[in-house]
Amino acid sequence: MKAQHSSRPRSTFDGPSISAGTLAWLAVGVAFAALRIGPVLNAPVAGAELEHLSGAWQASIGNADARLIPTLFQSLTALSFLFTTSELPARVTALVATATIPFAIYGMRPVLGNAGALVSLVLLALDPFGILLGGTATAMGFDLAITAWLAMVVLRRADLRWGWVGAGFLVATAGPLPLLFCGAWAAASLTRGVRRPTASTGLLLTGFVLGVVFATARLGAGLDGLVVPPIDLIAASANDAWATAKTVDLVALYGLPLLLPGLAALLWRLREWYRTAETPPESRTLMAWLAITGGWLVFSLADNSPLPAAALALPLALLLGPAVARLVGAAGRAEWRLAGLLLAGAAIFGGIALAYALDWARLEKVGNAADQFRVAGFAALMVAILVVIALRRETRAALAVPGLAAGLALLLAVSFASAIPGEEPLTSPYAPEQARALRDAAIAIRERDGGVIQVHPSLKEATTWPFRDSGDLFLASRHDPAAAVVIWPAELPPPAGLQRLEGNWALTRKVQTPTNRVLQGVHWLFDRNTLAVRPQPVAVYTRAKP
């Protein structure tokens, strides 16, 4: 040992060394967590989070509310409201759980390969749906973390022994994502002809039953039949408006950079399967997972929920990671002298065409015939060069580089849209700061003038979150003389004898999706402030001064 040691070249740095690979893992892990800090601190309370925080708040003060779906996370959120009125502790809890995902992915290296796992983590870090889900306080706050850890355990064929009970409990008290993974795992196992349930299956089911019992107790809010939160949340994702935009629009705006290469990787994997006729259990599970989450997304395209897209992102990233790593490796072996020249040419022509297209997108109008001809010409030249590269065996692999670069650029664009919260379709409808300001103003008037705060019943749900911790509210569809402040739908005639409080008040705001889809969508990609925001206006009335 000594001789060996002495034969190595002496390092000039005597301190603790760290490999480039470890550094990369550390950097991506830190970036993974860092990208989620923005939503934790600044994202508006929107969509599913608005609904679930409202439900948790109601549970914390003992009000029965259908928006309470007692996942473990929502239960903890309700618990946190015993100490605070802020959503921040719940969001931090979600972030802490989500921040463990890099460790789970790190644990998948034996299955995905070191580079593949690392790339998978990069993709997960940049997934805009995952960024939002992991940094906000929806009832599904633990979903990504539980699913990732479960996937790690299953794909590595690890045995948790009694830990399976805990896993089952977590699956039953989480949102849909872990249950979908379990469904895929079961489907993959069943198609392999697994005949007898193993002890671990029994323990998992025991934990699941315990979780259902926990959820059925509904935090002491009274029994109302069996409650299986993941199933209730699948239903809520279909029935409720967790986003202003349709799921298909959300996928078009935020999901394509992951979805399109993911589909290509899927086809590639299926081709390999067909050729080798070998189906290792890990591949089966991953494919079944993709099939289930993909199927859910297809069935949900007309709904208003980002959750199915978030569900699909996880298996897609695990599929894409190794594929991208292989692609990068292959690209390194390409004949770069020729390929580089050709790619530079393609980049120039493509860049010119793109410049025109971006200008059209800025104006949201296609240019004149001459411009269109130019763009078509440059695009054709670019395509021709790419075809030439593709046709030559020694340069073909180099095509991966522009493909990956374009994909990464798009992914970064949509990731930062999610990580740096603004007025985004992904976080719409949301409760604006102004809604809380309205609550403060109403309380001030009530304290000054006496009486009650009256709210129209149609605004009941919209006021739950911004008007939390405001004492008693009087809900009535007809003006009550005891009301000091009346919050009324703007479209209804004003109550007699009251005066309107100045200001454009709104309890929620909705960010519109691009209407002229392609051009407005491209415009939105490089200028986030192009989309219209529509408030749900309310009128505020106070007693007329004598």
Place this chain on the structure above:
Amino acid sequence: MSVIAFWAVAMLVGGLALPIAFVLFRRMPDAGAGLAFPLGLVLVGYGYFILRVATVLPQGRGGYLVAIALLALVSCAVAGRDRRFASTFRRSVPALLTVSGLFGMLFFAFTAFRSFTPEIGGTEQPMDLMYLNATLQSPDYPPTDPWLAGEEASYYYFGYLQIGVLTAAANVPTSVGYNLGLAYTFAAAGTAIASLAYAMARRILGSRGQRWAVWAGGLAVALLLFTGSLAAIFEWGAAHGEANAAAYRAFDMDWRISCDLDEREYCYDGPAGDRTDAWYPTEFFWWFSLTRIVPGTISEFPLFSFILGDLHPHVMAIPLVLLAVGLAMAVWQGRSRLSLGSHRRPWFGLLLGLVFGALAFQNAWDVITFSGLLALAVLARNARTGGLRRALRDSALFLGPPALVGIAAYLPWYAGFSSQAEGIFPYIGAGSLPTHAFLHFGPVLVGTAVLFAWAFKATDRRALADFATISLWAPLVPFFVWLLVTTGRGELQDAIDGRGGGGWVTLAVFAAGAWAAATATLSLTAGRRAAAPVAAVAAAALLLLYGSELFYVGDVFDSVPRLNTVFKLSYQAWILLSLGGAVAIAVALEGAARRRAWSGWLAVPAVLVAAGGMLFALFAIPNRTDGFEGETAIDGLAYLARTDPGEYALTRWMSENVDPGDVIIEASGRTWRRGQDGRLAVTDAGSDYTDSGRISARTGLATPIGWYFHEVQWRGQSAANRAEFTRRQDLVDGIYLAEDVSAVAAKMREAGARYLVVGRAEQTRYPTETLERLDGVLDVAFESGNVRLYRLPEREVVTTS
């Protein structure tokens, strides 16, 4: 897009059921691919039903998706355990492609037809829409009855639930799902019968007869879905003024000839001469009257049902009924003895229980007939390997557990279902005329006649005589029972006289047919011949026709006692005769083509008569679609958007904004007017087949009372029921007629209602002075044109900390 989505979901559900179909129907040439659609849908439907009852699944679309995912898991388990799955799949690829193509063709063809006449408005269609909405919108399960707020639905609604699965998963409105549900039923029925007929013919003819087996499949589809009454030919002639009075009289069709000057009864009293300006009869709904030619009953057939477009249980049940026939055939084809020990692997028994139990839940009339067919198949299989006594014992032991499952699995439904059946009674009245029976059943009965031409050929004469003696009891026993009961009731003479000469002839023909078919079944079964199921199917059909001439199930229709019995049993017979007849004709034609067998040539006139029945489709379809002219749509409420946009907007608004558990008040159906003395009085009390309960039907929201007499049909005609229904009508009318509007809110609370509708129906049925004063006491929740939706004023203190 809605059409494609619905079709894709149907394909998905059928596809997911394939591994299970492979295991059940592996001996069939297509390995059960043609039966996978009803199999998948019944399993998803049951899963959804039972998990909703257990409150595991919540209301809404997501629950349906979970139920479909569960079927996928079950299929994975079955495929994983089935060692022959891959080989069966590879062998079935051509069949899968054929079945998919046939399903798609029938689905899209029917959708195209229906798009010319998509309205959900006439006959009992509002009721069908109501039940479809009830299964989708009900906040609790078993679903509540939207036309009797607060009460569980008391009807066999499983068909609606299954169409609801496709509607919800495809994310289409129910008014679209209704029409596409009809298209699905049409296509699933077609693929199922084609699959069965092909399998039966292939088994008889062997691989050399594949071409003729394909013909059998095609002919079965044609007989089931495109064939109707021969009376259409008479209608066509009469419409063109070319009626030969003697011929019409010979077939008792003279009621379609224009009346003479001094004649007004049993003749057409419209204008004489041509009554059409097209090549087909254009008189409104002429084809409807041809299903009412047998006095005192309805004689429908599937083609009529699909042209009419009522999404009734007996229509939606066709694919399930064919699945049940397929299972019976699969049981018959098996080799090992079936007994209690066969349930050591419980899956097959469980599945039998679920499917045959579903027959009662989907259309209660089917469960006895097709369970009987299954029992016969089990008995025939067991009789091959032992004596009759042992076969009987083992069969009973084998069928016991599935029967228990079939009842236990649907207990939540049975608990809320009150049957209107009052017992089985001997029929005393005019029998069906042989001419009418021929016109109606001729096109499907002739195939059975062809069966008799070849079924007995290989049987020894002495053995045949023995079989004939035994099977004579099949028609004799029911007849003796009928004779005994009518004698006991002192009604024998009335029964003999009342039936009439024609009625006795029809009875005798059906009895002879049933006897011959039963003899064929026995002889073919004993000879272990592949044609035995064909004969058994024909025998069952003829016994149904024969039995419904002798007995009826008593119900609320006292004035037309056998209406439902003949209607429902002859419908089953039509399905069976389509199947058996198609196979019999194809086998006979193969004999004629290959061996110049004389019996084969008998098939030629049979085909001609069947083709005559297909003229019904040729003449009635253009009539129903106004010659395929006019606008097309697939939304069954699109007509409402044109004729009453305000009410259409109200319907859509309520579907999206009103909580499924809320009760609404709308017109009870009774019309009120002020008399000369100034007092309000009911001028029209009929609520059934009117716009009573219309909003409830279109949205699934509950209202205190909908169609009064239909509730009587579903719940029985007890004094208590009638009193309760009348009380509800009074309560609703009291709200609209309140002199003191301040009492309106209290009355609404008494009815448990939150909303009150004022639309065209309310404005025409109640004096308008009260309606105009409602503004003072209720909030306006929605308004469009002359339509208003009122809501009870709300007052509530909520705590926020």
